[in-house]
Amino acid sequence: MLIKRSDGLILPSDITPRAVFESRRGFIRQLAVGGAASAGLIEMAGREAFAQGLNPKLAAKLNPAYSALDKQTAYKDATTYNNFYEFGTDKSDPAQYAGTLKPRPWTVSIEGEVKKPMTLDLDALLKLAPLEERVYRLRCVEGWSMVIPWIGYSFAEIIKKVEPTGNAKYVEFISLADKKQMPGVGSRVLNWPYVEGLRIDEANHPLALLTLGMYGETLPNQNGAPVRMVLPWKYGFKSAKSIVKIRFVKEQPRTAWNQAAPAEYGFYSNVNPEVDHPRWSQASERRIGEDGFLARKRKTLMFNGYSDVASLYSGMDLKKFF
Ligand code: MTE
Numbered sequence: 001m002l003i004k005r006s007d008g009l010i011l012p013s014d015i016t017p018r019a020v021f022e023s024r025r026g027f028i029r030q031l032a033v034g035g036a037a038s039a040g041l042i043e044m045a046g047r048e049a050f051a052q053g054l055n056p057k058l059a060a061k062l063n064p065a066y067s068a069l070d071k072q073t074a075y076k077d078a079t080t081y082n083n084f085y086e087f088g089t090d091k092s093d094p095a096q097y098a099g100t101l102k103p104r105p106w107t108v109s110i111e112g113e114v115k116k117p118m119t120l121d122l123d124a125l126l127k128l129a130p131l132e133e134r135v136y137r138l139r140c141v142e143g144w145s146m147v148i149p150w151i152g153y154s155f156a157e158i159i160k161k162v163e164p165t166g167n168a169k170y171v172e173f174i175s176l177a178d179k180k181q182m183p184g185v186g187s188r189v190l191n192w193p194y195v196e197g198l199r200i201d202e203a204n205h206p207l208a209l210l211t212l213g214m215y216g217e218t219l220p221n222q223n224g225a226p227v228r229m230v231l232p233w234k235y236g237f238k239s240a241k242s243i244v245k246i247r248f249v250k251e252q253p254r255t256a257w258n259q260a261a262p263a264e265y266g267f268y269s270n271v272n273p274e275v276d277h278p279r280w281s282q283a284s285e286r287r288i289g290e291d292g293f294l295a296r297k298r299k300t301l302m303f304n305g306y307s308d309v310a311s312l313y314s315g316m317d318l319k320k321f322f
Contacts (some may be wrong), residue, residue: 001083001142001237001257034106046210055220057211060151062133063187066207067135068305069289077289082222083140084241085189086175086182094222095183101181101228101242103219110158112247113168117178118161118276122226126212128161129153133216136253139304141235145285150230151213154206164200168248171203172196173240174231174261190256196240197253197267202312207232218229233306235269266322271304275322 037039085095095175109119120128131151139145147160155171174221177193179185187193202208210231212219219225223243231238237257247253273283284299291297303309 001140003153006235007139008267054183055213055217055225058131058151058218060133060213060216062224063132063134066132068137068147070135070137070147070187072135072291073148073287078146078148078214079220079222081288083142084184084222084224085187085243086177086184086192086194087222088184090187097183098225100129100183100288101176101225102220103221103242106226106244108227108243108253110246110248112172112249113164114166114248115163116161117282122212125210125227129157131212136209136230136232137304138232138236138239139285140270141237141265141282143278143280143282143285144167144288145298146288146306148208148210148214148230149216151216151232152209152211155208155210155229156206158210159200159204164246164248166199167250170249170252171198171200172245172249172253173198173243174242174245175240176242178269181284190260192256193244194240194256195253196238197255198231198238199312200248202231202309205309207306207309229261233303233309235265235271237265238269253271268318268321269314270309270318270322271300272302272318272322273300274302275319 029094079217080095081091081093082094084098087094087097105120106122107119109117111117122215130153132153133151134150135147135149137145159171173196175194176182177185198208211224211228211230212226214220214223219228224239224243227243228241229239229243252267255265255267258267271282276282282300284297286292287298
């Protein structure tokens with residue numbers, strides 16, 4: 001990642017404070033009723049919501065088995081301190097510029113080594129499995145972390161539906177790359193589209209979350225609307241945003257950050273305090289909104305504390321397969 005050591009938590013001053021628009025929530029709630037809302041209503045509500053910094057409500061039942069007890073990051077921090085290079089490289093760029101992204105209508109095509117390739121629109125994705133709220137820690141490779149109540153379901157539900165063939169060894173996640181909607185796609189900072197990937201057993205792990213919302217709402221544009229992955233045991237860049245295509249493939253995918261800097265960003269990118277980034281230590285992290293900018297107080301945990309996943313990597317040298 002392009003690290004700017006000097007950038008503080010500079011929040012765009014033109015974002016309406018949450019309290020100011022709180023009174024408009026009732027109106028938005030009436031427009032959108034969980035996953036059952038019609039496309040037209042969500043689209044209308046979506047435009048209104050973006051203008052106000054609010055998004056349509058999305059109902060989901062908390063899954064305590066998959067939820068961290070850590071203090072949750074403030075909504076404002078989670079939606080104004082982002083990495084979404086399609087909208088610029090500064091942390092404040094996505095909140096400022098992602099209003100041009102049109103998350104409705106949207107389709108995700110699922111193809112490659114599957115018996116049942118399919119194209120799913122957002123309503124189909126919302127209805128594919130019961131939505132759960134899961135409070136996950138997300139640790140960015142840059143050394144900061146957040147704790148966010150995401151909404152979605154295990155990616156394993158998608159795998160079940162499309163029935164991979166025996167040749168499917170990996171899954172590739174491909175983000176939208178539309179210059180008209182995404183001003184950063186004109187830049188040469190990465191090879192577009194943004195591509196990420198997992199081994200199929202990693203993708204099948206119940207923690208791998210196909211994500212459609214956060215904080216009880218549909219995803220804000222800057223957080224990867226309308227659909228993204230969240231992989232809490234891996235560095236944040238593995239969790240591709242605004243996904244339009246998912247491919248089941250034989251070979252390990254060539255991922256965006258790995259192509260840009262192979263010595264710095266490996267394919268696996270599991271959170272690992274014992275394997276430093278070539279340019280900085282990964283032993284500790286700063287929790288956004290809690291730890292001071294200069295103080296890196298918090299110890300980073302192996303697999304970001306999600307030790308369940310360890311069996312996926314038994315016998316692997318994680319220094320080599322970083
Ligand atoms: N997905 C796309 N398409 N483009 C990006 O630039 N940034 C990644 C990841 N997914 C990125 C992306 C990085 S580096 C991180 S840390 C997380 O998104 C940040 O997610 P958040 O902004 O919702 O916290």
